[in-house]
Amino acid sequence: MADDTIDLFVGLIETIDTPGAVDAYRQFLSANERARADRFMFERHRRQYIFAHAMLRLALSHVAPNVAPSDWSFDTGRYGRPFVASPATALHFSLSHADGCVACVVSRHEAVGIDVETVSRRVAPLSTALRFFAPEEVETLRGLPEPDATQRFFDYWTLKEAYLKARGFGLNLPLDGFAMQVSQKAIEISFKPDIADDPDGWRFSLSSPSPSHRLAIADGSRTAGGLPISRHAWPLQDAAE
Template sequence: MLTIDSQAVHIWILDLARVIAQPALLERYHPLLSEEEATRLGRFAFPKLQQHYLATRALVRTCLSRYADVAPHAWRFAQQQNGKPYLVDSPIPLSFNLSHAGDRAVLAVTRDNAVGIDIEQLSRKRDWLGIAEHYFHSSEVDALNALPEAQQHDYFFRLWTLKEAYLKARGTGISTGLDKAAFHLDRGQVRAQFAPELAVEPSEWHFFNYQLGDEYSLSLACHSPASSTPPQLQFYQSWPLATDQQSELPTDILSNRLSEPAAGGLPA
């Protein structure tokens, strides 16, 4: 059993391609689903989408069971009015958030605090400069335009994932306005500015951004009303219900693939 408190956030990383390559393992995930999840699974038109959904539900359920004496299939979920999921009748006050892109899924787990996580695949095709000019804060657009062209693409996705993580932690979504929280990345630090109408106490919010290999940008937002000290992050690799030799492992094996020009150093 893993212990976790309000001063820590655990981030679980799942290689979806690795799971999909194991059909027998995917079959073991079906009994974990609730009736509602099983119904939703059947609505996906394409096998790959079904497989990703099945694997991410297994990720959430098995990881949560590492913190409490609850069987993976027994967790119950509900949604806030804005759609953000939360636990029902959990024996401990866990908060979690899930994101996936390409062949990676990430799950953030903490205790007592609100948390949001977002991952984006850097090769994703989109009019990133047009999006920034139309939706981002003017100071962020200025920072983008001041960079060499070769760096602008990655910087956009750092900003985008930070915004998504923040809005997911708030539970409001992008309807709040992507320009209401402006992020500045400088010398390994993430600074945030908030519009007055958000009524935010900046010292209660903590942000992190990492590159996951060369393919993904990963951001985390954590709201810690009881502490102004940034939480300690611990990264794990997950392969739900695999054998002991190939199950969840602390990701010192991934640390060489995680660069952090926009956040503090990786936790030991």
């Protein structure tokens, strides 16, 4: 891993969930993580949690191969953002999962975030946007026909969530406090006057891991042109060995 890189790991559950995979990945989790997995009411949620948190551990160890996947421990910051508690490392991460997909990014820059959403679920773009989004985003959605409005809605949603994760504020920063502008040329962000942030310091990317998923990455490293993203095939060859 180069110092100025975002390492991206994305896995579709259908390609991960092979016979014996859950038990193999479960072995990488801490006792607390295994206990939390066991508390899920639905089996699909339990399996998704196991795959996502095992992916994070394996991804960190892929970037820092001197640390075994089971040796990472985590804590949370003031607003609930998880971080590596031990061993001491310069690595930062962001983790996301939706029905059928798990994803994470690892970087030496703290201000990185990722979000993945299932775009096949039913949603009312305009009514949801009216509740949560900035006025500029609502007006853009009003002017789009279906299914373009639904696609742009998920662009906005994933980009906003990725930004919030990168800032580490969670929902303590309202979704209507900043607006995304998406075009073929660029993805940009703007802020209300009361939000102290520099829009020029952010770079964003959008992709579709599958026809059913939309994924966004927020890069607040302030690196000129943004950090290059290195995508790794998942599962890693040695992930479940």
